[in-house]
Every structure is written in C-alpha cells, then in structure tokens.
Amino acid sequence: MKLSQKELAEGICKQGQISRLENGEYTPGSELLHQLAKKLNVSMDYFFDEQILNESTELIDFKKISKTFITQRNYESLKYIYDLEKKNLIAYHCQIKYIWNG
Numbered sequence: 001m002k003l004s005q006k007e008l009a010e011g012i013c014k015q016g017q018i019s020r021l022e023n024g025e026y027t028p029g030s031e032l033l034h035q036l037a038k039k040l041n042v043s044m045d046y047f048f049d050e051q052i053l054n055e056s057t058e059l060i061d062f063k064k065i066s067k068t069f070i071t072q073r074n075y076e077s078l079k080y081i082y083d084l085e086k087k088n089l090i091a092y093h094c095q096i097k098y099i100w101n102g
Helices: 005-009 015-022 030-040 046-071 075-101
Strands: none
Touching (some): 005 015, 005 030, 030 046, 046 075
C-alpha cells in the first residue's frame, strides 16, 4: 500500500506526527498505533517486530563485544559497555510501557 504521509494521517492525526514518527522523533500512544494499523490493514505487531529484531541484533552485538573484552581482560571497557547496555534496556522497557499506556 503506497500512501503519502498526508494520506496516512488523514482522519487520524497531523501529517507532521507521521513525519516525526518515521524519523524516530515521536513515540505514538496505543490508540494512534491502533488507528494506523487499521488504516494500513496490518496487526499492531507490525510496528514492534522490527524493534524486537533490532533489540535482538543489539544483544548479539553486545555479547560479541563482551566476549572480546573478557578475552582481552579489558574489564574497564566491559563494565562501561555493560552500563550502557543496561541504560538502553531500561529505556527500551520505559518506551514499551509508555506506548501501551499512551
């Protein structure tokens, strides 16, 4: 389905919101996601599968880097990336909670 941002937004939200959503500058609430899914004729899972895949890929990358630092006995760098990953994980869970609670 090929829709412009304006066409997708029509009757749902402002075109600017769609633009900000596409650019990762806006996190929509569950009601908006539901309306967009309905208009696009997709399930709401459509919006989350890529993010889940990205999270999985990031976790694999984290494990590889961690293994390298452990092998090199570079524990300072290991702790640094662990702390970063921990912050990212918390931020991700907060995003999901915000999305579902609106």
